[in-house]
Every structure is written in structure tokens, then in C-alpha cells.
Amino acid sequence: MNAKPLIQVENLHKWFGMLHVLRGVSFTVQTREVLVLIGRSGSGKSTMLRCVNFLEEPSAGTIQVGDVVVGCNPGVQPDDKDILAVRLQTGMVFQEFNLFPHMTVIQNVIEGLTTVKKMPKDKAVAFGEKYLAKVGLLEKRDVFPIRLSGGQKQRVAIARSLAMEPKVMLFDEPTSALDPELIGEVLDVIRELAYEGMSMIIVTHEMGFAQDVGDRVMYLENGIIVEEGLPPEMFKDPKDPRTKNFLEPIKKYHTL
Amino acid sequence: MKKLHILASVLVVLSLLLAACGGGAETPEETQPPVEQPIETQPTEPAVAPAEDKLAEVMARGILIVSSDPAYPPQSELVPNAVRPADTKCATDQKTSAELQGFDIDVSVEIAKRLGLEACFVTPDWTLITAGNWADRWDLSVGSMTITPERMQNLFFSQPYYTTPAAFFVHTDNTSFTQPSDLSGKKIGACTGCTYDAYLSKTLSIPGEEINFIVDDAVFSGYETDSFALDDLALGDGTRLDAVLTAQPTGVQAIQSGKPLKQLGDPVYFEYLAAAIDKAHSKDPTSFVQKLTEVIQQMHADGTLLGLSQKYYGLDLTTAAGEFDVSLLGQ
Amino acid sequence: MAVEALSPPVGQPPDPDYQMGLDLMAFQQKQRRILSIKIAVVWLVLLGFVISFLLFIEFDFAYVVENAWFIIKEGAKWTIIISVVSIFFATILALLGALGRLSKNSIALGISGFYVSLFRGTPLLIQIYVIYLGLPQVGKSLALLGASLGLPFLSTVGDWFILTPIQSGVLALSLNYGAYMTEIFRAGLQSIHHGQNEAAVSLGLSRWQTIRRVILPQAVRIIIPDIGNQFIAMQKDSSLVSIMGVWELTYMANRMARKDIKFMEMFLLAAAAYWVLTIISSWLEGLLEKRLSHAYER
Numbered sequence: 015m016n017a018k019p020l021i022q023v024e025n026l027h028k029w030f031g032m033l034h035v036l037r038g039v040s041f042t043v044q045t046r047e048v049l050v051l052i053g054r055s056g057s058g059k060s061t062m063l064r065c066v067n068f069l070e071e072p073s074a075g076t077i078q079v080g081d082v083v084v085g086c087n088p089g090v091q092p093d094d095k096d097i098l099a100v101r102l103q104t105g106m107v108f109q110e111f112n113l114f115p116h117m118t119v120i121q122n123v124i125e126g127l128t129t130v131k132k133m134p135k136d137k138a139v140a141f142g143e144k145y146l147a148k149v150g151l152l153e154k155r156d157v158f159p160i161r162l163s164g165g166q167k168q169r170v171a172i173a174r175s176l177a178m179e180p181k182v183m184l185f186d187e188p189t190s191a192l193d194p195e196l197i198g199e200v201l202d203v204i205r206e207l208a209y210e211g212m213s214m215i216i217v218t219h220e221m222g223f224a225q226d227v228g229d230r231v232m233y234l235e236n237g238i239i240v241e242e243g244l245p246p247e248m249f250k251d252p253k254d255p256r257t258k259n260f261l262e263p264i265k266k267y268h269t270l
Numbered sequence: 271m272k273k274l275h276i277l278a279s280v281l282v283v284l285s286l287l288l289a290a291c292g293g294g295a296e297t298p299e300e301t302q303p304p305v306e307q308p309i310e311t312q313p314t315e316p317a318v319a320p321a322e323d324k325l326a327e328v329m330a331r332g333i334l335i336v337s338s339d340p341a342y343p344p345q346s347e348l349v350p351n352a353v354r355p356a357d358t359k360c361a362t363d364q365k366t367s368a369e370l371q372g373f374d375i376d377v378s379v380e381i382a383k384r385l386g387l388e389a390c391f392v393t394p395d396w397t398l399i400t401a402g403n404w405a406d407r408w409d410l411s412v413g414s415m416t417i418t419p420e421r422m423q424n425l426f427f428s429q430p431y432y433t434t435p436a437a438f439f440v441h442t443d444n445t446s447f448t449q450p451s452d453l454s455g456k457k458i459g460a461c462t463g464c465t466y467d468a469y470l471s472k473t474l475s476i477p478g479e480e481i482n483f484i485v486d487d488a489v490f491s492g493y494e495t496d497s498f499a500l501d502d503l504a505l506g507d508g509t510r511l512d513a514v515l516t517a518q519p520t521g522v523q524a525i526q527s528g529k530p531l532k533q534l535g536d537p538v539y540f541e542y543l544a545a546a547i548d549k550a551h552s553k554d555p556t557s558f559v560q561k562l563t564e565v566i567q568q569m570h571a572d573g574t575l576l577g578l579s580q581k582y583y584g585l586d587l588t589t590a591a592g593e594f595d596v597s598l599l600g601q
Numbered sequence: 602m603a604v605e606a607l608s609p610p611v612g613q614p615p616d617p618d619y620q621m622g623l624d625l626m627a628f629q630q631k632q633r634r635i636l637s638i639k640i641a642v643v644w645l646v647l648l649g650f651v652i653s654f655l656l657f658i659e660f661d662f663a664y665v666v667e668n669a670w671f672i673i674k675e676g677a678k679w680t681i682i683i684s685v686v687s688i689f690f691a692t693i694l695a696l697l698g699a700l701g702r703l704s705k706n707s708i709a710l711g712i713s714g715f716y717v718s719l720f721r722g723t724p725l726l727i728q729i730y731v732i733y734l735g736l737p738q739v740g741k742s743l744a745l746l747g748a749s750l751g752l753p754f755l756s757t758v759g760d761w762f763i764l765t766p767i768q769s770g771v772l773a774l775s776l777n778y779g780a781y782m783t784e785i786f787r788a789g790l791q792s793i794h795h796g797q798n799e800a801a802v803s804l805g806l807s808r809w810q811t812i813r814r815v816i817l818p819q820a821v822r823i824i825i826p827d828i829g830n831q832f833i834a835m836q837k838d839s840s841l842v843s844i845m846g847v848w849e850l851t852y853m854a855n856r857m858a859r860k861d862i863k864f865m866e867m868f869l870l871a872a873a874a875y876w877v878l879t880i881i882s883s884w885l886e887g888l889l890e891k892r893l894s895h896a897y898e899r
Binding site: 067069094098101102104105106108110112113114115116117118125126129130131158160161171174175178 | 794796797799800801802803804805806807810814815818819822895896897898899
């Protein structure tokens with residue numbers, strides 16, 4: 015592993031009003047590493063992910079992504095330029111896909127390239143087609159999102175993020191809004207990315223998948239990281255009673 | 271992000287200012303003839319030169335801009351399907367003498383003719399004319415305006431060009447009223463803010479005339495214009511109104527058009543009707559007012575005004591106006 | 602769309618109950634046709650009431666026919682010009698106002714809040730009076746100031762404050778409707794799911810790029826019917842510019858009515874003209890709405 019981590023988060027706090035959602039979490043992600051975050055709803059795992067690209071503004075703490083370091087303190091607004099630099103190195107995939115409904119599939123994929131990176135349109139289209147092909151949806155390039163299935167929407171959303179060529183992909187429960195029969199196609203795409211060596215942070219409830227693609231798993235509860243470790247060990251033999259408590263009922267119904 | 275918000279707010283302010291200042295840029299070209307407001311668009315002379323003379327400016331311009339609201343036949347009304355003369359010097363948002371007709375219009379045209387000018391008309395609402403502060407948008411009002419002390423605060427008046435007897439009208443079915451004093455305490459309609467309103471509330475004072483307030487405690491019912499009041503009176507005796515106080519010619523005309531109305535007694539007072547000039551013109555209007563008075567006195571002297579009065583009203587409404595001593599106004 | 606189902610899906614074995622679907626479609630189509638016919642009958646009956654009302658009041662049809670073209674040609678022209686230009690500027694003002702209302706900047710918030718409060722809270726008629734009568738006095742003061750300071754250009758600036766009736770009307774209508782529409786725009790922008798904003802900024806779009814490329818195009822579709830509504834209201838409110846002597850529809854009808862004492866005839870003619878104008882506007886708005894919803898049809 016590299017000496018310098020790709021992502022280093024130190025002492026991250028997040029308050030929503032008087033609700034202390036993240037209570038000083040620290041973690042790192044190395045280049046080519048896949049970090050999986052698990053935990054109950056409201057544990058803070060999604061918030062933690064969203065703090066990494068400043069969709070939520072951290073209340074306090076330091077976020078380093080690549081060469082950009084942003085220190086956050088209460089009452090101090092981070093610089094817009096730094097936030098942009100962080101966002102350009104991270105690709106975000108949402109639970110609800112959030113495709114732009116007024117744009118066709120290809121327009122969705124090239125929006126960031128043309129508007130943010132100012133790439134010429136023909137070059138951006140070639141670029142976008144490459145990533146649409148990667149998620150297996152090139153033939154849908156000219157349809158509007160409303161005509162896609164949930165799984166297809168999510169794959170387009172992944173292609174849209176990949177087209178920006180980020181250093182790390184952030185997945186926020188990418189399959190939670192999908193019908194069961196459509197989950198597989200999305201997981202396959204993510205799995206392939208993992209094999210290719212894409213650095214990723216994934217928030218998920220799919221424990222089998224987590225064990226499959228994760229290099230490291232982290233269990234969060236009440237805004238702190240309770241336990242982290244290698245997936246096979248952690249799922250088989252969690253150390254902390256709280257982790258055990260969380261995983262027990264899941265293991266009962268699923269073979270991990 | 272902050273910069274964007276500031277930019278947005280600056281844009282709002284700018285657009286407000288632009289809208290306010292450069293109105294020309296805001297409206298489409300076709301509504302903006304280049305020379306519609308010759309006073310303002312002469313870049314060579316600054317607008318605030320107190321020595322500048324209104325009369326000289328009007329004479330140099332070649333057109334006399336008269337305000338007249340064509341809502342009051344037979345003084346002023348519009349001409350359907352009129353054709354503008356091809357050689358008119360009037361701007362596109364001004365009306366030519368072909369597009370309007372009536373006593374006031376004929377008087378305006380005659381005044382302009384004697385000054386060697388073409389009469390062009392604008393048609394703002396009566397309230398805007400009497401308010402003064404015309405911002406040089408037009409030169410004078412020839413709108414059968416009664417000389418009142420209130421109006422004299424904002425406006426100069428020329429020699430009156432005719433008079434209007436004010437008279438009460440009642441429904442033909444009515445038999446109980448025989449003279450105006452019978453109307454005390456009755457429901458009387460008239461235009462809001464006009465002299466009839468003032469007469470009924472006993473606040474009317476007409477320079478050069480002693481006024482006898484015959485009717486006490488009238489229940490006043492205000493109307494936008496006299497014709498609405500007459501319409502309501504015509505609905506029936508006492509239905510909405512017991513009587514209407516209006517100009518004798520207006521009432522007579524309503525009767526001629528078939529309304530079931532009749533005049534009650536003699537006129538209760540006379541109004542002197544004159545051309546009015548904004549005191550707040552950016553150029554000194556003194557000699558302009560004098561010149562107008564001279565022209566109107568000539569028109570009285572040679573019988574032109576009497577002829578027009580006979581033509582439109584079948585009556586002599588002008589002789590008293592010709593005898594009026596304009597110096598009594600002390601303006 | 603139901604009609605698409607009439608052809609059987611490709612690559613699947615034929616449905617033995619296919620005729621049942623066809624019958625059902627035919628039945629539904631018939632029901633829709635019956636409903637349209639019934640609605641048409643109701644309209645005709647209501648129109649009949651209107652016409653019999655006209656007969657009761659001894660409506661002079663011949664007079665209306667004789668004068669309709671003159672009234673409409675001159676009057677509708679100005680009504681249309683003034684409302685179209687005003688809705689254009691009102692839309693720009695509303696967009697800026699809404700962006701101000703949604704910003705976190707104190708100046709933008711302050712200006713937009715004050716603007717909406719002032720122009721929504723005062724009558725349009727008074728705004729017209731103030732702009733027509735009041736602005737020239739501001740210009741005059743400026744000119745006087747310029748004269749005393751030896752700055753002659755200020756008198757030129759002062760002259761810009763003397764607006765023509767049309768300019769005053771357009772300015773007042775734009776400001777007034779812009780204030781109302783600010784709230785419409787604000788609600789429209791806010792109605793777009795926050796996920797759209799998040800997806801856009803995650804891609805690196807700035808706040809302005811997000812609004813312009815992602816939020817606004819979606820909000821427009823929601824706002825268009827409301828703009829259409831405001832436009833219809835504006836066509837009728839534009840009659841207020843008649844006080845400055847603009848010969849628009851209401852002015853023409855009113856002055857003709859006074860000339861010939863034909864008030865009912867002229868007022869109803871003007872009403873009918875406004876009605877037709879608003880029907881045309883609704884139709885155009887519907888076309889626009891349909892165009893914009895293209896991306897949302899399955």
C-alpha cells in the first residue's frame with residue numbers, strides 16, 4: 015500500500031441542529047482500496063460518505079482527498095475552490111439515481127464534461143459512449159431516463175460519474191431503491207469496477223456483496239466507528255458485541 | 271457562490287434602474303417613434319434653462335400638443351375609422367385632428383391655426399390632466415376645464431372660451447320636485463372630484479362668481495363620469511338616484527338621445543371653461559399663457575367661438591366667457 | 602397512451618384473449634366520445650343563456666358588427682403589445698427575484714424580499730400613477746441638481762425619467778407581475794427534488810450552472826402553466842394603462858360607448874375580445890407545455 019492514503023479523514027464531526035450525527039470519526043482509504051460501510055439506518059454512515067465530497071458540510075475535522083486538504087471548523091466556511099477540487103476527484107452515486115430527467119442518457123453522461131471540464135461536445139460524446147458501453151447501455155444513449163428501468167438508471171448514473179474520471183467512487187446505498195431482480199445488474203457493474211482497481215467507498219445493506227468486493231469493512235453506530243476489519247473475519251466473527259448484535263439477525267436469514 | 275448572489279442582486283437593481291431610466295430600451299421599437307417627445311429629445315439644449323421660453327419652444331417645434339380625453343361628447347369624442355393625414359407632423363403616439371372631433375377639438379385646431387401650428391392630441395385620463403406636473407408631455411389642456419382655486423395651484427388658465435351652466439336633472443316620472451331647492455336631503459349623483467361634487471358639498475368656489483348653494487344635505491353618490499350617473503338616474507325615479515347635477519349640455523344631450531330625464535329649473539351656477547397650462551413646465555410658460563389668452567380673445571371678438579357653440583350646442587355659451595376679466599384670477 | 606396497446610407485443614405468442622382487449626379499448630373510446638359530446642352540449646346551452654341575456658337587454662348587434670373591427674384592430678394591438686412585452690420583463694424580474702429569495706446573501710435576500718413585498722403589497726393602479734407622475738419629478742430634481750453642480754449630463758439623465766404612457770405601463774406591469782411571479786418561480790425552483798441539486802454539484806457544477814442547466818429547465822415545465830395564468834390576468838390588467846391615454850381595448854370600447862351611448866354593446870365586445878385573446882393564450886400555453894413535457898413521456 016502507498017505511504018500516502020488517497021483519502022484521509024480526521025476527527026470528523028457533523029451536527030444537524032443539536033443532533034450529533036458524527037462524533038469524531040477518522041479513517042483512510044488507500045488507492046485501489048474498496049471500503050464498505052455498514053450499519054443501521056441513522057448510524058451516520060451515509061452522512062460520513064456525503065461529508066467526503068461536501069454534500070454535507072462537515073462541522074469540524076479535516077478531509078483530505080488526493081492532494082487537496084480541507085480543514086473544517088465551526089463557523090468557518092470552506093473555500094469553494096477546495097470543495098470543487100474535492101468533488102472533481104470523487105464520483106458520487108445516489109440511492110435515488112438522481113438522473114437529470116430533462117436530458118437524454120448521453121446528455122446526462124456528458125453534462126459534467128461539457129459544463130465543468132469545458133470539453134468540446136464531440137469529444138465528450140465519444141467519452142460518454144465509452145462509459146455507457148462499459149455499463150452495457152450504449153444502445154440507450156438517446157432515450158430519456160423515464161424510459162429506463164431502475165437498474166438501468168443506476169448504471170447510467172454510474173457511467174455519468176465515471177465519465178468525470180474521478181480518483182474515487184462513492185456509492186450511497188446504490189441498490190436500496192431497486193426491485194430485487196434489478197439489484198444484480200448494478201452490483202455486477204460495481205464489482206467489475208472493483209476488479210479493475212477503482213478506489214471506492216460503498217455504503218450498502220447487501221452483506222454478501224460487501225463481503226465479496228470489500229477490501230475492508232467498517233461498522234458504524236451512533237456516529238462512531240465501532241469496528242473495522244477484513245470482510246471475511248468481520249462477518250464471521252465480529253469482535254464488538256454491538257457489531258455482533260447488528261449482524262446476528264442478518265446472518266440468520268442469509269448465507270454469508 | 272456569494273459572488274453569484276451579489277451579481278444577481280446587482281442585476282435586479284440594474285434592471286430596475288434601466289427600466290426606470292432607459293425606458294426606450296425596454297419597450298419594443300415599434301412603440302417608440304424616435305421623435306415622439308421632441309421636448310426631451312433635443313440634445314443640444316439643456317432642459318433646465320430658466321430663461322427658456324415655452325412659447326418660443328412650441329413655435330419652433332411646429333406642433334401644439336393638446337390633451338383632451340375623448341370621453342365627453344360633444345366636447346371631445348373619437349372618430350371611428352379615421353385616416354391620419356399623410357403630411358401630419360404629429361408623432362405616432364399622438365392623435366391628429368382627424369381622429370378626434372368635438373367642440374374642444376375644433377377650438378384646439380383653431381388656436382393652433384392662429385399660432386401657425388398643427389394641433390396634435392394626447393388623451394390621458396382627466397385625473398392626470400388636472401394633477402399638473404405634466405412633465406412637458408403636452409403643452410396645454412383644451413378640455414372644458416372649469417377654473418377653480420384648487421386647479422389654479424397647479425395650472426395657469428387662459429381667457430375662458432365658453433361657460434357651462436350647471437343644472438339638476440331628474441327623471442321624467444318625477445312630479446314632486448319643482449325647483450332645485452326641493453332636492454335638499456335627496457340622493458344626488460355626480461362625478462367624483464368634479465365641480466358638481468364640490469357644489470353639493472358646498473366647497474365650490476369659482477373665481478369671479480358668487481355662488482348660491484341652494485341644496486342642503488344632499489346624499490352624494492359619486493360616479494366616474496357624469497354619463498354613468500345619468501344612466502343610473504334613467505333607471506327610474508328614485509331607483510338609484512333622485513337627481514343628477516351635471517353640465518346643462520350633457521343633460522340636454524342625454525335627453526335628446528332618448529333618456530327619460532328632464533331639467534329641473536334654471537342652471538344653479540356657471541362654470542368658466544378655459545385652456546389650462548402646467549405651472550411646472552420646464553420652460554417659462556408666462557408668454558405662452560398670454561398668447562393663448564390673446565388668441566382666445568380674438569376668437570371671441572370675431573365670433574368664431576360663438577359659431578362653434580351654436581354648431582355643437584345650439585346655444586350661446588361663449589359670450590359670458592368673452593366678458594370674463596382674466597386678470598381677476600391674479601395668476 | 603392507450604392506443605399503443607392495439608398492436609400485440611413483438612416476439613410473444615399471440616394472446617388468445619386479444620379480442621377482449623380490443624373490445625375494452627373500443628368501449629373506452631366510445632365513452633370518451635360521449636363525454637365530449639355532453640360537454641359540448643353544456644357549452645352550447647350556456648352560450649344560449651348568454652345570447653338570450655343579450656336579447657333581453659336589446660343588444661344592438663348591428664352596431665357591434667359595424668364597429669368591432671375598428672375597436673379590435675386598434676385596441677387589441679396595444680393590449681397584446683403591452684402584455685407580451687410586460688410578461689417578458691416580468692419573467693426576467695421574477696427569475697432574478699426568485700434567485701434572490703433563495704440565496705443566502707443578505708443583500709440579495711434584502712432586495713428581493715423588499716421588492717416582492719412592496720410591489721405585491723400596493724395596487725397596480727397606484728404604481729402606474731407613481732411611475733407616470735412621480736418619476737418625471739425625480740428626473741427634474743436630478744436636472745436641477747445637475748444645474749447647481751455644473752453637471753449638464755444630469756439633465757439628460759433626468760429626461761430619461763419622463764416615460765411615455767406605454768413605457769410607464771410596461772414598467773408598472775412588469776414590476777407588479779414580476780413580484781407575484783417571483784413567488785411562483787421560487788416555489789417552482791424549490792419543487793425540484795434536492796437530489797437533482799446534489800447530483801449536479803457532485804459532478805462539479807457551480808451553483809449557477811446547477812440552476813441554469815439542471816434546476817431551471819425542470820422548473821420551467823412546472824412554472825409555465827402559472828406564467829400562462831399570469832399572462833391571462835395581465836392582458837386584462839393591461840387595461841389600466843388606458844388612464845394614460847393608451848388606446849387599448851378597454852379604452853377604445855369605453856370611448857366608443859360614450860360617443861354613441863352604447864355601453865353594453867361596447868363593454869361586451871371588449872369582454873368578448875379579451876375572452877378570445879385569453880383562449881388563444883391558453884392554447885399557446887398548452888402547446889408550449891406539451892413541447893416541454895416531451896422528456897417525461899414514457
